[in-house]
Amino acid sequence: MKSYNQKIVIENPDYSLFIKREDLLHPYISGNKFRKLHFNVQKAKEEKHNTLLTFGGAFSNHILAVASAGYENNMKTIGIIRGEELQQKIAENPTLLKAQEFGMVFEFVSRAVYRNKQDVDFIQTLQKRYGNFYLLPEGGTNNLAVKGCEAILEESDKEFDFICCAVGTGGTISGIVNSSKDGQQVLGFPALKGDFLTEDIRKFVNKSNWQLVTDYHFGGYAKTTEELILFINEFYKKFQVPLDPIYTGKMVFGVLDLIEKKAFPKGSKILIIHSGGLQGVQGMNFLLKQKNQIEIQIYD
Structure with a gap:
């Protein structure tokens, strides 16, 4: 494209x-997010994953893009969202509301917990909770994103x-x-x-x-x-x-x-x-x- x-x-x-x-x-998968997700979604499919999990804040472009990509590719999506207070504010947050419409499941965590998003132990805890998933980093940047x-x-x-x-x-x-x-x-x-x-x-x-x-x-x-x-x-x-x-x-x-x-x-x-x-x-x-x-x- x-x-x-x-x-x-x-x-x-x-x-x-x-x-x-x-x-x-x-x-919804706008601009650089479209490029970053292209090869990542492709790899997730090749590895037989049916769930994408990622991280983001209140109005994250990446969160909405992942939710939309999951919806279009018939994949489940999970968003670990920074800020426990946002759980009560989904209705007034256009980004989270649209991501939810695309089927994304949210887990709202404190900012202290969110800082552990790259820790192996934290990722393993999420795997125990949600099962096998394809992990996308906050913002979506990895080798495949750069390739895209x-x-x-x-x-x-x-x-x-x-x-x-x-x-x-x-x-x-x-x-x-x-x-x-x-x-x-x-x-x-x-x-x-x-x-x-x-x-x-x-x-x-x-x-x-x-x-x-x-x-x-x-x-x-x-x-x-x-x-x-x-x-x-x-x-x-x-x-x-x-x-x-x-x-x-x-x-x-x-x-x-x-x-x-x-x-x-x-x-x-x-x-x-x-x-x-x-x-x-x-x-x-x-x-x-x-x-x-x-x-x-x-x-x-």
Whole structure:
């Protein structure tokens, strides 16, 4: 399945900017989640698993994607959800509610317990409780996910000098780096504070033509500002391209800011990867409304 590149007209005539619409691949298994799950679901079937188990938070793109993938492939799905308090709030959580409609079974755990999600003993406890399952890590990043993300770049994308993407767990940028061409530079914009993802990414990549731009996290994961929300709304009005406030909004803001600062060489051809995540907008707007803050307006 292919996405398409949409040209974004920018005021500076010295650059050309395109956005690859991975968000349009699937309504629920959106963007990079579609890529990450492709080979994992394939392997689960080959190993005769009929259950997928994974981890995520309140408005996790990954949780909904796994639930949808399980539904489409006639597989059971189990979500270990961070935050015991969410058990009483499913009805007001659009992500969990839709995942539940797709048949996902939830187990809500405390944040302290959730931190054990990679511990062997904890996984064995889950196996005793739920039986044999195919384990997907939080965010979906593993070797097969990286392999799936290598398909994001197509042969026609070799014309671009810079490839830019949002970074969560590092799987998407790793796949993009591995399939990038000689002479291309890959810029990752982490949604989290800090540069700790560098070592995680190095485990998956076979090239050095990449770097993380850590100045556009807007306070950290799931943090937003009025400036960011206004930018997302204005970008949609201008280009009819919806962005989310967790990943793509921050990344696109960063790219345009770098263009304004003339950080790219004159004549650069830049490709932005839209990795999806739009389902989280509804949940974010719910939180913004509670705080009487400006909401995201990306739907006509």
